[in-house]
Amino acid sequence: MTKSEHYDVMVVGAGMVGAAIACALGLKGIRVAVFDRALPSAFKPNQLPDLRVSALSYASGQILKNLGAWPYMETMRMCPYRRMAVWEKLYSPVGKELDKRPNQIIFNAADIRHEQLGFIVENRVTQLGLLKRLEDIESVSVFAPATIESMNLRGEKPEVTLQDGNVFTADLLIGADGAQSRVREQANIRLDTREYEQQCLVATVEIEGGLQDITWQAFTATGPEAFLPMADVDGKSYASIVWYNLPENVHKLMKLPDSEFLEELSTTFPKELPPLIKLHERGSFPLARRHAMNYFANGVVLAGDAAHTINPLAGQGVNLGFQDVAWLAEILTDAYHAGRSLGSKKVLSRYEKARRRDNQLMMSTMDAFYLAFSNSNVPLKVLRNLALGIAGKSRPAVKEVMKYAMGISGRQAELAKSS
Numbered sequence: 225m226t227k228s229e230h231y232d233v234m235v236v237g238a239g240m241v242g243a244a245i246a247c248a249l250g251l252k253g254i255r256v257a258v259f260d261r262a263l264p265s266a267f268k269p270n271q272l273p274d275l276r277v278s279a280l281s282y283a284s285g286q287i288l289k290n291l292g293a294w295p296y297m298e299t300m301r302m303c304p305y306r307r308m309a310v311w312e313k314l315y316s317p318v319g320k321e322l323d324k325r326p327n328q329i330i331f332n333a334a335d336i337r338h339e340q341l342g343f344i345v346e347n348r349v350t351q352l353g354l355l356k357r358l359e360d361i362e363s364v365s366v367f368a369p370a371t372i373e374s375m376n377l378r379g380e381k382p383e384v385t386l387q388d389g390n391v392f393t394a395d396l397l398i399g400a401d402g403a404q405s406r407v408r409e410q411a412n413i414r415l416d417t418r419e420y421e422q423q424c425l426v427a428t429v430e431i432e433g434g435l436q437d438i439t440w441q442a443f444t445a446t447g448p449e450a451f452l453p454m455a456d457v458d459g460k461s462y463a464s465i466v467w468y469n470l471p472e473n474v475h476k477l478m479k480l481p482d483s484e485f486l487e488e489l490s491t492t493f494p495k496e497l498p499p500l501i502k503l504h505e506r507g508s509f510p511l512a513r514r515h516a517m518n519y520f521a522n523g524v525v526l527a528g529d530a531a532h533t534i535n536p537l538a539g540q541g542v543n544l545g546f547q548d549v550a551w552l553a554e555i556l557t558d559a560y561h562a563g564r565s566l567g568s569k570k571v572l573s574r575y576e577k578a579r580r581r582d583n584q585l586m587m588s589t590m591d592a593f594y595l596a597f598s599n600s601n602v603p604l605k606v607l608r609n610l611a612l613g614i615a616g617k618s619r620p621a622v623k624e625v626m627k628y629a630m631g632i633s634g635r636q637a638e639l640a641k642s643s
């Protein structure tokens with residue numbers, strides 16, 4: 225027999241963002257139904273690292289701590305990083321990368337009296353930590369795996385019908401269903417989109433030399449080359465390598481046999497790359513910037529990748545998503561306790577106002593980096609390296625950039641504050 229249920233809020237997508245918003249609302253006693261078509265497999269401690277990882281900022285860590293997901297994540301695994309180095313590769317006339325780098329900036333958490341800048345965490349670990357936390361929260365029901373048959377956004381309240389015939393309504397439907405959001409499409413929310421010329425190859429490799437506390441990124445004209453340390457597994461060390469390049473080069477690299485790929489990686493990447501033992505996995509991702517023209521419409525509001533995707537070159541995508549979560553939860557909780565309708569224009573425009581500018585600023589900053597560095601124009605190259613050199617020597621500037629990347633500059637939502 226099919227049933228019909230009403231909730232305060234429905235969330236489509238129990239990814240990192242959807243699961244976090246469900247936690248945040250559920251902890252305030254708001255009744256939430258979450259739907260996902262598939263949940264990740266359980267964590268096994270001796271399992272090799274996943275391909276999909278994120279550099280979680282200090283602020284995202286605070287949000288996950290305040291939600292109570294962090295202790296579950298810690299029982300799985302994560303890798304703190306204390307330092308981050310950024311430079312543009314400069315070459316000698318014979319094409320060898322120069323050893324001296326007047327244009328290198330090193331960000332060090334100790335300079336702003338923090339233990340670390342952030343953590344490299346497998347996306348699945350973050351998601352599983354949140355899903356585990358949801359099990360403790362009575363007012364949240366997770367329906368997964370669940371296939372959404374249809375969404376009706378034309379009635380007084382949004383309505384979701386699952387393939388099994390069960391029907392759900394709520395005062396508000398949150399679209400946290402990622403970059404290809406069906407909720408966004410059903411709500412007729414249009415996107416401002418820009419496809420980047422570069423693609424991104426991600427590889428998980430076993431490395432020699434033990435756990436590292438530094439992440440680095442070297443800019444080249446075809447895109448950055450980045451190193452992200454990962455937690456040890458069974459006494460072996462791993463790293464996530466991110467190699468941006470033109471689609472044809474990424475395509476070639478993806479097709480190389482493992483040994484040739486490792487050889488290519490070792491010869492191309494900066495000397496900081498530790499000796500590589502084994503390739504575990506690799507995958508490639510097209511890159512696009514997408515920004516929803518409106519964050520809400522027809523009883524629907526968007527969060528995370530459903531609302532915006534950015535160039536991952538500074539690893540900020542899900543960090544913006546967690547900021548959406550913190551602000552949306554605060555605004556909806558206020559409205560709930562004041563007895564206001566959660567789907568009202570007045571409530572949701574507060575959220576859009578709180579987030580659009582910040583998301584846009586981060587997108588534009590990433591675009592500025594992308595455009596400035598994917599360019600071999602000589603005067604521009606001189607200028608940007610001078611700028612890097614000067615910025616690197618200016619401690620106040622370095623500290624400000626660090627705080628921005630850590631998500632601790634500007635106004636903070638309650639959920640992002642340290643408890």
Ligand SMILES: Cc1cc2nc3c(=O)[nH]c(=O)nc-3n(C[C@H](O)[C@H](O)[C@H](O)COP(=O)(O)OP(=O)(O)OC[C@H]3O[C@@H](n4cnc5c(N)ncnc54)[C@H](O)[C@@H]3O)c2cc1C
Nearest residue numbers: 237239240241261278279401402528529539540541542543
């Ligand atoms: C190569 C790469 C590297 C990155 N590195 C970083 C980084 O270092 N730091 C960082 O902050 N960000 C990074 N990002 C961005 C980050 O991965 C995304 O911002 C993040 O995964 C978005 O989370 P989300 O929960 O919004 O969406 P998703 O992770 O896409 O989750 C969406 C969820 O919705 C579910 N779903 C989708 N459609 C439906 C449907 N119709 N019905 C039911 N369920 C549905 C899916 O199953 C999924 O669980 C990177 C991105 C890329 C491509």
